[in-house]
Amino acid sequence: MENTNNINKDLFKPVSEDRKKTHEKARPSFTYWQDVWRRFRSNKLAMIGLAIIVAVTLFSVVGPLLSKFNYYTNDYASANLSPNLTHPFGTDNLGRDILTRIMYGGRISLTIALVASVISFVIGIIYGGISGYFGGAVDNIMMRIVEGVSSLPLMIYVILIMVIVGQGMTSLIIAIALTYWVDMARIVRGQILQLKQEEFVLAAKTLGASSTRILVKHLIPNTMGPIIVNLTLNIPSAIFTEAFLSFVGLGVPAPKASWGTLCSNALGSYQLFPYQLLFPALALCITMFGFNFLGDGLSTALDPKMRK
Structure with a gap:
């Protein structure tokens, strides 16, 4: 083995500053999720959507705690009052504060939507993953x-x-979850069918x-x-x-009310x-816009083709 002590040191010289600059990184290194957040943050509509969702959530969760009214007490002497300092959104035909009922309605609407979506998320991932991975007869049957x-x-x-089960939040959550998991399962299945042919899956199988x-x-x-x-x-x-x-009258029973019930009553x-x-219609529309802006922003941010 050659002795390294005999190497001629004159053959080496310090790297110049100009040479160093040619090896500098063109930009800072980001992980995938850091890059996702960077792209998402640069999307103004996505950030507006996120702000709307945070505001609506605080409005629905914290708002009722700060209100001096509740959603169920009738006050016939204050029925059908126009918006004023005491009732900023006015009152309904039973004298109940509309602002407070919208806050409580937001709780119900958001809870039903979030819980039903999470249930469909879990079922869709498990079902679509199994169907796409095993394929063949299993996939056809599923x-x-x-x-x-x-089809129903x-x-x-x-x-x-x-x-x-009876009328109420539980019935709505189950019904929405039973229909929404189908689309999630199809998306997961399609992704799994593509990815299971990749080399990292073959390597994992080879390793047992x-x-x-x-x-x-x-x-x-x-x-x-x-x-x-x-x-x-x-x-x-x-x-x-x-x-x-x-x-159409298939929501939560009175005196509880979601945004849809408030629109129906009015x-x-x-x-x-x-x-x-x-x-209540405005609250519903603003929330829908917020989630759609957020979803469009995430779609762009999570797309690997958009990474630069």
């Missing part, structure tokens, strides 16, 4: 079940569940990894981008679905008292 579930209208699920470990540790984490986007867009869709069901007298319909 997809036929998906087609059967999606939402209203049928709602009516059947209300007959069994079980199917469960490959799905949980390797495949599903690599599908989180489209899944998160779909989840974010499912929430406003679930809010609108809940509002529609409440509007519809009969909106020509005389338009503010009773305006404010």
Whole structure:
């Protein structure tokens, strides 16, 4: 072996400053999620959507704690008051403060939408992951079940569940979750079908990894981008679905009220008292815009093709 002490040191010289600059990084190194946040933060509409969602959540969760009114006490002497200092959004036909009822309605609407979306998220990931990974006969059978579930209208699920469980938040959550998991399962299945052909999956199989470990540790984490986007867009869709069901009388029972129920109650007298319909409808629209802006921003930020 050659002795390194005999190397001629004259053959070496310090690197010049100009040479160093050629090896400097063109930009700071970011992890995938850091780059996602950087792109998301640069999207003004996405940040506006995030701000709206935070504001609506605080409005619905903290607001009722600061109000001196509640959502159920009738005050017939104050019925149908126009917006004023005591009642900024006015009162309804039973004298209840509309602002407070919108706050409580936001709790109900957001809770139903979030819980139903999370349930569909979990079911869709598990179902779609198994279907896409195993393929073949398993995939064919599972997809036929998906087609059967999606072929039935939402209203049928709602009516059947209300007959069994009764009217209320639980019925709405179950009905929405039973229909929304189908789209999530299809998205996850499509992503898994593409990713399971990749070399890292073959390497994991070669090393003896079980199917469960490959799905949980390797495949599903690599599908989180489209899944998160779909989840974010499912929430406003679930809010609108809940509002529609409440509007037609299939929502939470009185005196509780969601935004859809408030709109339905105000519809009969909106020509005389338009503010009773305006404010809950405005709360619903603003929330829908917020989640849609957030979902569009996440879709762009999570797209690997957008990374520079």
